[in-house]
Amino acid sequence: MGIIECKGLTKDYGRVRALDGIDLTLEKGQIVGLLGPNGSGKTTLIKLANGLLQPSGGTITIDGYAPGVESKAAVAYLPDREFLPEQMSVDALFKMYGDFFTDFNQEKAEKMLQSLNIKRDVPVKKLSKGTREKVQLILIMARDAKVYLLDEPIAGVDPAARDYILRTIISNYCADAVVMISTHLIADIESVLDDVVFIKAGKIVLHEPADQIREEKGKSIDGLFREVFRC
Amino acid sequence: MEWNFKDGLPIYSQIIDQMSMRIASKAYELGEKLPSVRDMAMDAGVNPNTMQRALGELERQGLLFTERTSGRYITREEEVLKELHRKLAMEYIEELFEKLEAIGMTDEEIKETVNDWQKEEK
Numbered sequence: 001m002g003i004i005e006c007k008g009l010t011k012d013y014g015r016v017r018a019l020d021g022i023d024l025t026l027e028k029g030q031i032v033g034l035l036g037p038n039g040s041g042k043t044t045l046i047k048l049a050n051g052l053l054q055p056s057g058g059t060i061t062i063d064g065y066a067p068g069v070e071s072k073a074a075v076a077y078l079p080d081r082e083f084l085p086e087q088m089s090v091d092a093l094f095k096m097y098g099d100f101f102t103d104f105n106q107e108k109a110e111k112m113l114q115s116l117n118i119k120r121d122v123p124v125k126k127l128s129k130g131t132r133e134k135v136q137l138i139l140i141m142a143r144d145a146k147v148y149l150l151d152e153p154i155a156g157v158d159p160a161a162r163d164y165i166l167r168t169i170i171s172n173y174c175a176d177a178v179v180m181i182s183t184h185l186i187a188d189i190e191s192v193l194d195d196v197v198f199i200k201a202g203k204i205v206l207h208e209p210a211d212q213i214r215e216e217k218g219k220s221i222d223g224l225f226r227e228v229f230r231c
Numbered sequence: 232m233e234w235n236f237k238d239g240l241p242i243y244s245q246i247i248d249q250m251s252m253r254i255a256s257k258a259y260e261l262g263e264k265l266p267s268v269r270d271m272a273m274d275a276g277v278n279p280n281t282m283q284r285a286l287g288e289l290e291r292q293g294l295l296f297t298e299r300t301s302g303r304y305i306t307r308e309e310e311v312l313k314e315l316h317r318k319l320a321m322e323y324i325e326e327l328f329e330k331l332e333a334i335g336m337t338d339e340e341i342k343e344t345v346n347d348w349q350k351e352e353k
Contacts, residue, residue, distance in 0.1 A: 031278055163276070170272050173279045191242055191277045211241040211281065220238035 001064065003028045003146060003178045004049060008058030011044050011202075018044040020202035021058065028146070029175040031192055033210070033221070034182040036199035037229050042182040043080060045199070046149045049180075050077045063146050073103070076145035080152040080182075082132060086125035090118060090135055097139050109142035112168060130161035137165055141172045148179040154188055166192055190221040198228055232258055234275040242277050246285035254294050254305055255315050262307040265295070 002025035011019040019041045026032055034042050047053040048060050051067030062071035084093060090113070098104045113120075116134060124132055137153060150169070154162045169179060170192060183189055190196075190210060198206040205228065210221055217224055232253060236245050253259050265271065265286075272282040286303060289295045293311050297303050306312070331341050 029280070031280075166276060167273050170276070170279060171269060173269065173272070191236055191275075191281075194278055194280050210278075211243050214239055215241045215244075218239045223238060 002026050003063050004060070004180070006045075006058065006060045009045075009048065009055055009060050010057035011041075011048060011053060012056040018202055019048070022202075022204055024197065024204055024207065026178050026180065026195070028178050030194040031169065031173065031179045031181065032195045032197060033186070033189060033193040034180055034197050034199060035184065035186055035221070035225060036182075037184060040199045041202040042199055043151055044202075046077070046151050046180070046182055049147070049149055050075045073101075074146040076101075076140045076143040076148045078136060078140045078148075078150040078153055080155070082136065084124045084132060084136060087123045089122055090120040090124065090127075093124070093135070093139060097142070101143050103144040105142050105144050108144075108172075109138055112138045112142065116164075130157045133157050134161060134164060134168075137168060141168055144174075146177050148177060150179065150181045152183055153181060154183060154185055162188055186225050187220070187222040193221070196221055198225070200229065234277075236277075242281050243285050243288075246275065246277065246282060247288055250285065250289055251294065251315060251319070255312070255319055259305045261305055261309070261312065263305045264301075265303045265305065267302070 004024070004026040006022045006024040009019055009022040009024075010017065022045065034045065036042050044053065048055055049062060049067065051072055060067065063074050065071040065074075088096070094106070094109055094113075097109075098106055116131075116138075118127065118131060118135065124135060127135065133153075133156075137150075140148065140150070153169075154165055157165065166189065169181070173179075181189060181193075193210045196206065196208055196210045196213060197204060213219075213221060213224060219227075234246075234249060236242055259265075266274070268283050268286065269279055271286075272279040275282065286295060290297060290303070293308075294306055294315065295303050296306060328338070328341060331344075332338075336344075
C-alpha cells in the first residue's frame with residue numbers, strides 16, 4: 001500500500017468539479033512532481049491530502065489514515081503563499097515549530113539555517129522575499145515527516161534561491177518519506193524527480209518515472225508538458 | 232567538475248556517461264573514494280535514487296567498487312581503465328564514421344582523410 005492513496009477522489013466547489021475521480025498511489029522513498037497548469041487541481045489535491053479540504057467523493061489516505069489527527073502528524077505542508085507571522089523572528093518561529101510538532105528536528109533545522117547567513121532575531125517581515133521562502137522551507141523540511149507536500153516551493157524566487165531550495169529538498173531525501181512538489185516551473189525541478197504526475201482539468205493524465213519519459217519520448221518533462229498542455 | 236544535463240535523455244544514462252568520462256580522464260584518481268550518494272546528488276542537482284542507480288550500474292561495469300563499510304571507490308585496476316578508453320574510442324570512431332558516411336564518404340575516403348589530418352596536425 002502506498003503512503004498516499006487516492007481512490008475515486010473527487011472535489012466539487014459548488015458546481016465546479018476541481019478533482020474528478022482521481023486514483024493515485026505514491027510510494028515512499030520518492031520525490032514526485034505534481035505538474036499541471038494553473039487551475040488544474042494541484043492545490044486542491046494537496047489540500048485534500050493535508051485535511052484542509054474534505055472530499056466530495058472518493059477517499060484519500062495518508063500512511064493508512066484518513067486526513068485527521070494521525071495523518072496531520074505525518075504530513076509537513078508548505079503552502080503556496082507566505083504563511084509566517086510577520087512579527088515573529090526566525091528564532092521564535094523555530095521554537096514555535098519545535099513546540100508544535102513532535103517530529104521537528106532542531107538539529108536538522110540548525111544545520112540548514114547555518115549555511116544561510118540570516119538575521120535570526122529580527123521580525124521575518126524585514127527579511128527579503130527569497131529569504132522568507134527559504135525560512136518557510138526549512139521549517140517544513142526540518143520535520144521528520146512521512147509526507148512532505150510542497151506547493152509551488154520555487155515560484156517567484158531568484159535562481160540562486162531556487163538552487164538552495166532544490167538542494168535542501170535533495171539533502172533531506174529520506175527513504176521512508178515521500179515528497180510531493182507541485183509546480184508549473186518544470187524545467188527547474190525535473191532532474192530532482194523520481195516520478196511525474198500530470199494533472200489536467202482535475203484528472204490525472206500521466207503518472208510515470210521521469211527518466212522513463214525522457215527515454216521513451218526523447219524529450220524533457222518540460223517539453224512533454226508543453227505538448228500535453230498546449231493552449 | 233561541472234555536471235551538464237541535456238534534454239530528452241535519461242538523467243541516469245547521462246550520469247553514467249559523465250562519470251565514465253571523469254574516470255577515463257583521471258579527473259578521479261584510481262582508487263579514489265567517492266562522496267556519498269546524497270552529496271553527489273546534491274552536487275549534480277539530481278534525484279538521489281537516480282544517482283544511486285547510475286552508480287550501481289557503473290559498479291556493475293566494474294568502474295566502481297564498494298567497500299562494505301566505508302563507501303564507494305573508483306576502480307584500482309589499470310586494466311579496467313584501458314578497457315574503458317578502448318570502449319570510449321570505439322564509440323567516438325563509430326560516431327565519426329556514421330556522420331561521414333551520412334554525407335556519402337566511403338570507408339577508404341574516411342581513413343585517408345584521417346591520415347591526412349594526422350599529417351597536417353603533426
